[in-house]
Amino acid sequence: MERIEESxxxxxxxxxxxxxxxxxxxxxxLYFLKLLKKHxxxxxSIFCYCLLPNHFHLLLRINDNLSNPSQQFSYLxxxxxxxxxxxYHRTGSIFQKPxxxxxxxxxxxxxxxxxxxxxxxxxxxxSDNFSQYPYSSYNSFLSNSATKLKREEVISWFDxxxxxxxxxx
Numbered sequence: 001m002e003r004i005e006e007s008x009x010x011x012x013x014x015x016x017x018x019x020x021x022x023x024x025x026x027x028x029x030l031y032f033l034k035l036l037k038k039h040x041x042x043x044x045s046i047f048c049y050c051l052l053p054n055h056f057h058l059l060l061r062i063n064d065n066l067s068n069p070s071q072q073f074s075y076l077x078x079x080x081x082x083x084x085x086x087x088y089h090r091t092g093s094i095f096q097k098p099x100x101x102x103x104x105x106x107x108x109x110x111x112x113x114x115x116x117x118x119x120x121x122x123x124x125x126x127s128d129n130f131s132q133y134p135y136s137s138y139n140s141f142l143s144n145s146a147t148k149l150k151r152e153e154v155i156s157w158f159d160x161x162x163x164x165x166x167x168x169x
Contacts, residue, residue, distance in 0.1 A: 002103065004069040006062045009047075009104040011113055012073070014095050015055035022094050023053050024084070029135045032056070032080055037148070039076040043069065047110075047150050050120045051135040057117045059110070061150075073099055111157050111167075118168060131168070138168070 004010060016022040023029050029051050036058075040046065044060040062069045081094045104110055120126075121133035131138055140147045141155060141164060158164040 002101065004062060004073075004101055005103070006066045006069065007064050009059070009061045009110060011102040011104060011117075012058040012060060012099060013056060013101075014077075014099040016094055017092070017096055019054055020094075021053045022055070022080075022084075023051060023135075024088065028084065031083060035076050035079050039072050039079065041148055043072045045150050046148065047154050048114050048117050048137040048141075050117045050133070050137070052120060052124055052126055057120060059104075059113050059117060107157060114154060114157070115168060 014022075023032065032051060036046070036049075040058075040060070043063050043066050045063070047059040047061070049058045050056065066072075077095050077099065084094055085091055104113065118136055118138040119130050121136060122128070122130045127133040130136065137149055140149050141151055141161070155161050155164050158167055
Protein backbone atom coordinates (compact mmCIF):
# COMPACT_ATOMS: atom_id res chain seq x y z
CA MET A 1 0.00 0.00 0.00
CA GLU A 2 1.35 3.38 -1.03
CA ARG A 3 2.46 5.70 1.78
CA ILE A 4 0.30 8.82 2.24
CA GLU A 5 2.27 11.95 1.41
CA GLU A 6 1.76 15.50 2.63
CA SER A 7 0.50 18.19 0.25
CA UNK A 8 -1.46 15.73 -1.92
CA UNK A 9 -5.13 15.05 -2.56
CA UNK A 10 -6.45 11.60 -1.66
CA UNK A 11 -9.58 9.55 -1.99
CA UNK A 12 -9.72 7.74 1.35
CA UNK A 13 -12.24 4.96 1.77
CA UNK A 14 -12.88 1.87 3.82
CA UNK A 15 -15.63 -0.58 4.61
CA UNK A 16 -16.62 -2.90 7.39
CA UNK A 17 -14.98 -6.27 7.90
CA UNK A 18 -16.78 -8.89 5.82
CA UNK A 19 -18.71 -6.00 4.26
CA UNK A 20 -20.65 -5.65 7.49
CA UNK A 21 -22.10 -2.34 8.63
CA UNK A 22 -19.89 0.21 10.33
CA UNK A 23 -22.79 2.52 11.15
CA UNK A 24 -25.69 0.99 13.08
CA UNK A 25 -27.87 4.01 13.85
CA UNK A 26 -28.07 7.76 13.24
CA UNK A 27 -25.88 8.66 16.24
CA UNK A 28 -22.99 6.57 14.82
CA UNK A 29 -22.77 8.71 11.69
CA LEU A 30 -22.65 11.86 13.82
CA TYR A 31 -20.02 10.36 16.11
CA PHE A 32 -17.83 9.40 13.13
CA LEU A 33 -18.09 12.97 11.82
CA LYS A 34 -17.15 14.27 15.28
CA LEU A 35 -14.06 12.02 15.30
CA LEU A 36 -13.25 13.10 11.75
CA LYS A 37 -13.27 16.68 12.97
CA LYS A 38 -11.05 15.81 15.93
CA HIS A 39 -8.46 13.56 14.26
CA UNK A 40 -8.45 14.42 10.55
CA UNK A 41 -9.57 18.02 10.14
CA UNK A 42 -6.57 19.54 11.97
CA UNK A 43 -4.25 17.70 9.56
CA UNK A 44 -6.18 17.74 6.31
CA SER A 45 -8.45 19.89 4.19
CA ILE A 46 -11.70 17.99 3.70
CA PHE A 47 -13.46 18.56 0.38
CA CYS A 48 -16.35 16.11 0.49
CA TYR A 49 -17.56 12.92 2.11
CA CYS A 50 -20.26 10.29 2.11
CA LEU A 51 -20.96 7.80 4.89
CA LEU A 52 -22.96 4.71 3.96
CA PRO A 53 -24.00 1.89 6.29
CA ASN A 54 -21.05 -0.39 5.44
CA HIS A 55 -18.44 2.02 4.01
CA PHE A 56 -17.37 5.63 3.64
CA HIS A 57 -15.59 7.92 1.17
CA LEU A 58 -13.53 11.05 1.86
CA LEU A 59 -11.85 13.46 -0.51
CA LEU A 60 -9.14 15.38 1.26
CA ARG A 61 -5.76 17.02 0.96
CA ILE A 62 -3.03 16.25 3.47
CA ASN A 63 -1.56 19.38 5.05
CA ASP A 64 2.09 20.32 4.68
CA ASN A 65 4.59 19.34 7.38
CA LEU A 66 2.60 16.37 8.67
CA SER A 67 5.16 13.70 9.51
CA ASN A 68 2.92 10.61 9.62
CA PRO A 69 -0.51 11.21 8.04
CA SER A 70 -1.54 7.55 8.32
CA GLN A 71 -1.32 7.78 12.11
CA GLN A 72 -4.21 10.28 12.16
CA PHE A 73 -6.42 7.78 10.35
CA SER A 74 -5.37 5.08 12.80
CA TYR A 75 -6.50 7.33 15.66
CA LEU A 76 -9.85 7.90 13.92
CA UNK A 77 -10.51 4.21 13.22
CA UNK A 78 -9.35 3.04 16.64
CA UNK A 79 -11.42 5.64 18.53
CA UNK A 80 -14.53 4.80 16.51
CA UNK A 81 -14.03 1.03 16.88
CA UNK A 82 -13.49 1.26 20.66
CA UNK A 83 -16.65 3.34 21.08
CA UNK A 84 -18.79 1.02 18.92
CA UNK A 85 -17.41 -2.10 20.61
CA UNK A 86 -18.27 -0.64 24.01
CA UNK A 87 -21.71 0.59 23.00
CA TYR A 88 -22.78 -2.59 21.17
CA HIS A 89 -20.95 -5.15 23.34
CA ARG A 90 -18.82 -6.38 20.47
CA THR A 91 -15.13 -7.13 20.00
CA GLY A 92 -12.60 -6.81 17.20
CA SER A 93 -12.03 -4.41 14.38
CA ILE A 94 -14.95 -2.82 12.58
CA PHE A 95 -12.93 -1.73 9.54
CA GLN A 96 -11.01 -3.67 6.93
CA LYS A 97 -7.28 -3.14 7.09
CA PRO A 98 -5.50 -1.40 5.57
CA UNK A 99 -7.78 1.47 4.64
CA UNK A 100 -7.75 2.31 0.95
CA UNK A 101 -6.24 5.45 -0.53
CA UNK A 102 -5.85 6.77 -4.04
CA UNK A 103 -3.52 9.70 -4.67
CA UNK A 104 -5.09 12.25 -7.00
CA UNK A 105 -2.98 14.26 -9.41
CA UNK A 106 -5.49 15.60 -11.94
CA UNK A 107 -8.23 18.18 -11.49
CA UNK A 108 -10.53 16.25 -13.85
CA UNK A 109 -10.31 13.31 -11.50
CA UNK A 110 -11.11 15.56 -8.53
CA UNK A 111 -14.35 16.64 -10.23
CA UNK A 112 -15.26 13.06 -11.10
CA UNK A 113 -14.54 11.96 -7.56
CA UNK A 114 -16.79 14.64 -6.05
CA UNK A 115 -19.62 13.32 -8.24
CA UNK A 116 -18.81 9.70 -7.44
CA UNK A 117 -18.81 10.37 -3.69
CA UNK A 118 -22.03 12.40 -3.71
CA UNK A 119 -23.89 9.97 -6.00
CA UNK A 120 -22.83 6.92 -3.97
CA UNK A 121 -26.12 6.64 -2.01
CA UNK A 122 -28.05 6.14 -5.27
CA UNK A 123 -25.39 3.83 -6.69
CA UNK A 124 -25.78 1.54 -3.67
CA UNK A 125 -29.58 1.94 -3.50
CA UNK A 126 -29.46 3.69 -0.13
CA SER A 127 -31.52 6.54 -1.49
CA ASP A 128 -33.69 7.26 -4.52
CA ASN A 129 -32.32 10.79 -4.51
CA PHE A 130 -28.69 11.37 -3.54
CA SER A 131 -29.46 15.00 -2.64
CA GLN A 132 -31.77 13.82 0.16
CA TYR A 133 -29.24 11.43 1.70
CA PRO A 134 -28.42 12.79 5.17
CA TYR A 135 -24.82 11.55 5.57
CA SER A 136 -23.21 13.23 2.59
CA SER A 137 -21.55 16.60 2.17
CA TYR A 138 -23.61 17.45 -0.92
CA ASN A 139 -26.11 19.76 0.80
CA SER A 140 -23.33 21.63 2.57
CA PHE A 141 -22.37 23.00 -0.83
CA LEU A 142 -25.87 24.38 -1.38
CA SER A 143 -26.07 25.92 2.07
CA ASN A 144 -24.83 29.25 3.39
CA SER A 145 -24.18 27.71 6.81
CA ALA A 146 -20.65 27.70 8.14
CA THR A 147 -18.65 24.62 7.22
CA LYS A 148 -15.07 23.41 7.49
CA LEU A 149 -15.41 21.79 4.06
CA LYS A 150 -13.48 23.56 1.32
CA ARG A 151 -16.77 24.60 -0.29
CA GLU A 152 -15.52 27.49 -2.43
CA GLU A 153 -12.62 25.47 -3.81
CA VAL A 154 -14.82 22.52 -4.77
CA ILE A 155 -17.38 24.78 -6.42
CA SER A 156 -14.56 26.45 -8.37
CA TRP A 157 -13.67 23.04 -9.86
CA PHE A 158 -17.14 23.17 -11.45
CA ASP A 159 -16.84 26.89 -12.33
CA UNK A 160 -19.83 27.95 -10.20
CA UNK A 161 -22.60 26.65 -7.96
CA UNK A 162 -25.14 26.36 -10.77
CA UNK A 163 -22.82 24.16 -12.78
CA UNK A 164 -21.98 22.14 -9.65
CA UNK A 165 -25.71 21.40 -9.21
CA UNK A 166 -26.29 20.81 -12.93
CA UNK A 167 -23.46 18.29 -13.26
CA UNK A 168 -24.69 16.40 -10.19
CA UNK A 169 -28.14 15.99 -11.75
